[in-house]
Amino acid sequence: MEAPDIDELVPADRTLMGPGPSDVHPRVLRAMATPLVGYLDPTFVDVMNDVQAGLRYLLQTDNEHTLAVSGTGSAAMECAFGNLVEPGETVLVPDNGYFGQRMGEMADRAGGDVATVDAPWGEPLSVADIEAAFADHQPRVVGIVHGETSTGVKQGDIDAIVDVAHDHDAYVIVDTVASLGGVEFRTDDWNVDVVYSGSQKCLSAPPGASPITFSERAVEKVWGRETQSNSWYLDLEGLWSYWGDDPAYHHTGMTSTLYAAREALRLVAEEGIEARWDRHERMAGALVAGVEAMGLSILPAEADWLPSLNAVRLPADADGGELTATMLADHDIEIAGGLGALAGDIVRVGCMGHSARPSNVLQTVGALGRSLEAQGVDVDTGAGVAAANAALDE
Numbered sequence: 001m002e003a004p005d006i007d008e009l010v011p012a013d014r015t016l017m018g019p020g021p022s023d024v025h026p027r028v029l030r031a032m033a034t035p036l037v038g039y040l041d042p043t044f045v046d047v048m049n050d051v052q053a054g055l056r057y058l059l060q061t062d063n064e065h066t067l068a069v070s071g072t073g074s075a076a077m078e079c080a081f082g083n084l085v086e087p088g089e090t091v092l093v094p095d096n097g098y099f100g101q102r103m104g105e106m107a108d109r110a111g112g113d114v115a116t117v118d119a120p121w122g123e124p125l126s127v128a129d130i131e132a133a134f135a136d137h138q139p140r141v142v143g144i145v146h147g148e149t150s151t152g153v154k155q156g157d158i159d160a161i162v163d164v165a166h167d168h169d170a171y172v173i174v175d176t177v178a179s180l181g182g183v184e185f186r187t188d189d190w191n192v193d194v195v196y197s198g199s200q201k202c203l204s205a206p207p208g209a210s211p212i213t214f215s216e217r218a219v220e221k222v223w224g225r226e227t228q229s230n231s232w233y234l235d236l237e238g239l240w241s242y243w244g245d246d247p248a249y250h251h252t253g254m255t256s257t258l259y260a261a262r263e264a265l266r267l268v269a270e271e272g273i274e275a276r277w278d279r280h281e282r283m284a285g286a287l288v289a290g291v292e293a294m295g296l297s298i299l300p301a302e303a304d305w306l307p308s309l310n311a312v313r314l315p316a317d318a319d320g321g322e323l324t325a326t327m328l329a330d331h332d333i334e335i336a337g338g339l340g341a342l343a344g345d346i347v348r349v350g351c352m353g354h355s356a357r358p359s360n361v362l363q364t365v366g367a368l369g370r371s372l373e374a375q376g377v378d379v380d381t382g383a384g385v386a387a388a389n390a391a392l393d394e
């Protein structure tokens with residue numbers, strides 16, 4: 001057999017303004033080049049402890065059972081549902097976005113009976129509808145998506161939703177993959193049972209070290225299971241044998257990925273979590289000001305706006321596929337098209353982590369205008385850039 005001819009990799013120099021991955025800080029890139037040690041080396045156990053401390057701060061929780069799942073956000077989603085849901089239990093999930101629907105698929109594979117609570121794509125769920133769904137279905141577990149990446153909607157009232165669920169002795173799992181570290185989220189103050197996220201969105205680390213935390217109440221449910229969960233790899237008991245106090249081999253720790261996550265979490269701690277939420281709101285606010293001054297609009301109502309992911313409505317004569325292609329080819333900027341029910345209607349512009357910076361915002365607004373003009377769409381690029389620029393001064 002002949003050896004394949006594999007060229008040296010020279011990646012394109014992109015600015016990442018899509019739904020993730022986001023731009024990675026040079027300090028985090030450098031941390032990935034740190035020499036490897038064994039997965040039980042005392043220095044690596046220290047790394048894991050630092051990661052856990054950083055994750056607790058990021059998640060605003062004192063939960064002991066806090067760790068990074070080896071895998072992307074979907075692996076953390078599977079870990080949450082796979083451990084918390086027992087076969088035959090009813091699981092209530094949202095139907096107002098792509099990732100709520102994915103929760104339903106995972107709950108189904110965990111053996112749950114899936115019921116849905118609906119809202120139009122582009123709107124959050126109402127607490128009243130969730131209360132009504134409790135009356136109709138009596139779920140044991142409720143899934144909620146804090147930042148729905150397919151619609152750019154922030155689900156508010158998390159604490160009120162948790163109260164409804166707890167009044168019925170049910171458990172709440174919240175997906176914060178697109179929001180954690182970018183948009184206010186308070187695991188303990190809001191009494192959430194399980195929260196999971198990803199590393200390549202607002203944390204701005206490479207994908208593969210996905211935060212997850214279980215409250216004591218959730219852990220008791222998992223320890224009390226009558227059946228084993230379907231996944232060996234994501235079983236909390238196995239994971240905790242490695243991440244707990246007396247680490248033993250379960251599966252090989254993600255050495256370089258955890259070095260990177262640790263550095264990204266150091267950056268969060270240095271900035272301060274509140275300052276980081278505020279920065280996302282200001283940077284994405286300038287982006288939105290630019291987009292609107294250009295003559296475009298944002299899909300969700302202002303109260304439901306998710307700063308980390310901005311769903312920009314396309315004018316009828318604009319082609320979203322062509323727009324994302326031009327942004328990439330001519331401007332080296334990655335944005336994304338619409339998903340599911342919104343395919344063709346919106347483009348999705350992220351503003352996450354290290355990508356939430358003035359230079360990225362100004363570039364993106366200008367390039368968006370130019371790329372639309374190239375299609376013959378009537379937008380005022382100059383007014384857009386001026387408005388974004390002015391908003392950055394506020």
Ligand SMILES: *Cc1c(COP(=O)(O)O)cnc(C)c1O
Nearest residue numbers: 072073074099147149177178198
């Ligand atoms: C990106 C995303 C996921 C899936 O994460 P992956 O890292 O792609 O596996 C889940 N939920 C939401 C809200 C997301 O934005």
